[in-house]
Amino acid sequence: DNAQPKKPSWIRVKAPGGKGYADTHKIMRENNLVTVCEEAGCPNVGECWSQGHATMMIMGEVCTRACTFCNIATGKPPEDLDAFEPGRVAHAVEKLGLNHVVITSVDRDDIKDGGAEHFAQTIRAVRHRSPKTTIEILTPDFIKCDPAVLETVVEARPDVFNHNLETVPGLYPEVRPGARYFHSLRLLQRVKELDPSMFTKSGIMVGLGEDEQAVRQVMDDMRAADIDFLTIGQYLQPTPKHHGVDRFVTPEEFASYEKAAYGKGFLMVSATPLTRSSYHAGDDFARLRDA
Ligand code: SF4
Ligand code: SF4
Incomplete structure (x- = not known):
């Protein structure tokens, strides 16, 4: 049965347009960059791009995984990593004049280091050209x-x-095949062990069929792994071929998740229907830093 629940009134999306949006679009195209905003069909693209907030996706447009919620093309990536890409990302960040940038990637299980060195080069290139910009990376699980x-x-x-x-975790086999829940948790815990001054962040989508108790358990697991920031957003089905929406979580339920998460000790929480991993990431981070 492919019948999908009707989109509720609180899933409202602003249509893209305006000068800020056009400027961001131009900078992305001029630098030949891929954005997850476009590839994933993110509902916030109108709002984010009007402020220059685009999340760049490095290492190509084809992912070696096939998560059933995700709109990115899957298969064998046709190309090697582009050695000039870190420079183009750095150029775009400078042109956008960002205070905070989020950089993500496809998974490259076909590359020995999973693209780790490419990520590192991209971070260094951005920092070199925009030393004041804070850098957030959203990585594969390696x-x-x-x-x-x-x-x-x-x-x-x-x-x-x-x-x-x-x-x-109970939905991993059907939602995130190829990934392992405890591997991902441990990855974040190791980041904290390697550099306790680095902020760690993670997120989940809801409305995929999970129950509330399992969401609260994920929060506990994340805190046990010393994860600092949490995002929770409503899953939206990108195409009828993708995992179905089980239900639309109400704004009140999101508010209750947010409250619970702060109670468990997260430093920063965003839990709303349209929250995405990179949504308002810069504003939230600046608020925390200035607090
Ligand atoms: Fe892009 Fe993230 Fe904004 Fe979506 S929420 S448009 S992915 S920056
Ligand atoms: Fe999409 Fe990331 Fe899964 Fe690849 S690993 S299919 S980019 S969610």
Whole structure:
């Protein structure tokens, strides 16, 4: 049965347009960059891009995984890593004049280090051209790599190390095949062990079929792994071929998750229907830093 629940009134999306949006679009195209905002069909693109907040996706447009919620193309990536990409990302960040940038990637299980060195080079290139910009990376799980590759990324000193758990462990086989819940948790815990001054962040989507108790357990697991920031947003089905929406979680339920999360000790929580991993990431981080 493919019948999907009707979108509720609180899932309202502003249509993209205006000068800020057009400027961001131009800078992305001029620098030949891929954005997760476009590839994932993110509902916030109108709002984010009007302020220059685009999340760049490095290492190509084809992912070696096939998560059933995700709109990114999957398969064997046609190309090697582009050695000029870190420079183009750095150029775009400078042109956008960002205070905070989020950089993510596809998974590259076909590369020995999973792209760790490419991430590190991108961080260094951005920092060189925009020393005041805080850098958040949203990384793959490097599950097939030597655990030491994580050090390569951490040593480049991003300000925020983000890796999403995406869903509760019981839904991994159907939602995130190829990934392992405890591997991802442990990855974030190791980041904290390697550099206790680095902020760690993770997120999940809700409305995939999880129950509330399992969401609260994920929060506990994250805190046990010393994760600092949490995002929770409503899953939206990108196309009818993707995992179905089980239900729309109400704004009141999101508010209750947020309250619970602060109670468990997260430093920063965003839990709303349209929260995405990179949504308002800069504003939230600046608030925390200035607090
Ligand atoms: Fe892009 Fe993130 Fe904003 Fe979505 S929430 S448009 S992915 S920056
Ligand atoms: Fe999408 Fe990331 Fe899964 Fe690849 S690993 S399919 S980019 S969610």
